[in-house]
Amino acid sequence: xxxxxxxxxxxxxxxxxxxxxxxxxxxxxxxxxxxxxxxxxxxxxxxxxxxxxxxxxxxxxxxxxxxxxxxxxxxxxxxxxxxxxxxxxxxxxxxxxxxxxxxxxxxxxxxxxxxxxxxxxxxxxxxxxxxxxxxxxxxxxxxxxxxxxxxxxxxxxxxxxxxxxxxxxxxxxxxxxxxxxxxxxxxxxxxxxxxxxxxxxxxxxxxxxxx
Numbered sequence: 001x002x003x004x005x006x007x008x009x010x011x012x013x014x015x016x017x018x019x020x021x022x023x024x025x026x027x028x029x030x031x032x033x034x035x036x037x038x039x040x041x042x043x044x045x046x047x048x049x050x051x052x053x054x055x056x057x058x059x060x061x062x063x064x065x066x067x068x069x070x071x072x073x074x075x076x077x078x079x080x081x082x083x084x085x086x087x088x089x090x091x092x093x094x095x096x097x098x099x100x101x102x103x104x105x106x107x108x109x110x111x112x113x114x115x116x117x118x119x120x121x122x123x124x125x126x127x128x129x130x131x132x133x134x135x136x137x138x139x140x141x142x143x144x145x146x147x148x149x150x151x152x153x154x155x156x157x158x159x160x161x162x163x164x165x166x167x168x169x170x171x172x173x174x175x176x177x178x179x180x181x182x183x184x185x186x187x188x189x190x191x192x193x194x195x196x197x198x199x200x201x202x203x204x205x206x207x208x209x210x211x
């Protein structure tokens with residue numbers, strides 16, 4: 001699968017329009033006071049937005065606020081020589097699954113679930129551990145992206161601090177959790193775990209698209 005294309009709408013800037021490259025969009029808004037711009041996943045939506053009003057679209061972002069040009073420039077672009085992991089839970093707790101993909105191609109590298117009962121945080125934790133084990137087995141020097149600060153913290157502490165109680169319904173999932181914690185305690189790894197910058201880059205490539 002090809003990398004998702006982005007379309008950048010500039011309502012107010014040095015040169016308003018629709019851009020397909022972030023560098024062009026950045027040049028159109030950098031240094032322009034109160035620039036108004038936003039990214040979209042399809043040209044049709046971008047065209048409709050450009051012909052509409054910025055105020056009708058600025059609040060539809062999943063981000064709490066729009067980053068400034070300087071913030072976006074500081075963050076930069078994601079490292080495509082990487083894998084990305086994510087989880088999805090239908091309810092909290094609810095049916096849960098997780099997966100890992102190649103960040104550039106979005107090719108699915110591994111997938112587990114659905115589990116009858118789990119939480120998104122547990123899924124994110126399991127996805128990270130699975131990703132670390134996957135990269136170590138492949139002897140790969142790629143980095144790994146996750147959009148969960150909680151899961152990243154759990155992995156670094158080699159714990160899973162979920163409040164979900166164990167029961168027969170989630171036994172299979174907790175068996176994986178126990179194996180994951182044991183793997184972290186018995187293995188070393190050089191893989192760099194990096195927080196996916198959702199506000200700058202959009203949803204993580206491993207996202208299940210259920211939001």
